[in-house]
Amino acid sequence: MVVAIACAGEAKLRRLEGLGVRDSKLLTPARRERLRRVLEQLLDYFAVRVVQPEEVDRAVQGLSFGNLNELELSLMAELIQQALERVSVEKVYVDSPDPLPERFGRRLSQRVGTRVEVVAESHADSKYVIVSAASIIAKTERDRIIRELKSTYGDFGSGYPSDPKTREFVKRWIEREGSLPPIVRKSWSTLERL
Structure with a gap:
């Protein structure tokens, strides 16, 4: 599993829209890679967290985080905290893994504190260009890992x-x-x- 965060100011968000940044699932692999190179230069900040299969298994089995949503909550909070240390962030949009996005948003907000407003929604990657940018970064990272694994397996x-x-x-x-x-x-x- 790969989780990513992307940060940009209002003017850059409009540029992202103009570049055709949208939900990574709607883009070809080649288009995602081209956009990733642009995003790396344009975004104010981005970061990626790769989660190994064993870590996901421990979360699903309730051994480390209680469940997979808890792991994702923890990862998102970690990435947001790192971003807050590096850039000015007022509002965070997240694609909620929880079927009750409001609950997930409340819990994430509690984790990161009141310094930032959290908006959690289902399918946020198709609604908000900044979430689309993060989805492109995460998906291209996953694609790179898959290519590397295929060279072995x-x-x-x-x-x-x-x-x-x-x-x-x-x-x-x-x-x-x-x-x-x-x-x-x-x-x-x-x-x-x-």
Whole structure:
């Protein structure tokens, strides 16, 4: 899992819109990469946090954070705190992993304090250009990691549970090795069906 933060002032937000920055899922990989290079130069601040499969598993199993939403809450708070140390931030928009975004926003606001207003919404990456920018940074980082992993493990598809190629890769690996590939989350619900 990859989580990112992006910060920009009002004038730069308008430039991002003009550049075609939007939800990373709506862009081709090549377009995301081109936009990432522009974002790295244009944004006032950005940061990325890569979460390894074991850390996600511990959160899902309730061993480190209680659940996956708690892990994401902690990561977002960490990234916001780091941003607050480096740039002026008045308002933060987040794509809520919680089905009740208001609850997630309240909890995140409590974590980061009253220095910044928190707006949490479902699908914020398709509503706010700054969240779109963060989604592009996160997605390109994930894409880079996937390319690197493929050089070691071969072509396993996208790595998403909905990808038949990914599911087939995991199934073949289990049949051949008798265990899960080290790059797969053990808490991945798709494994139960495999």
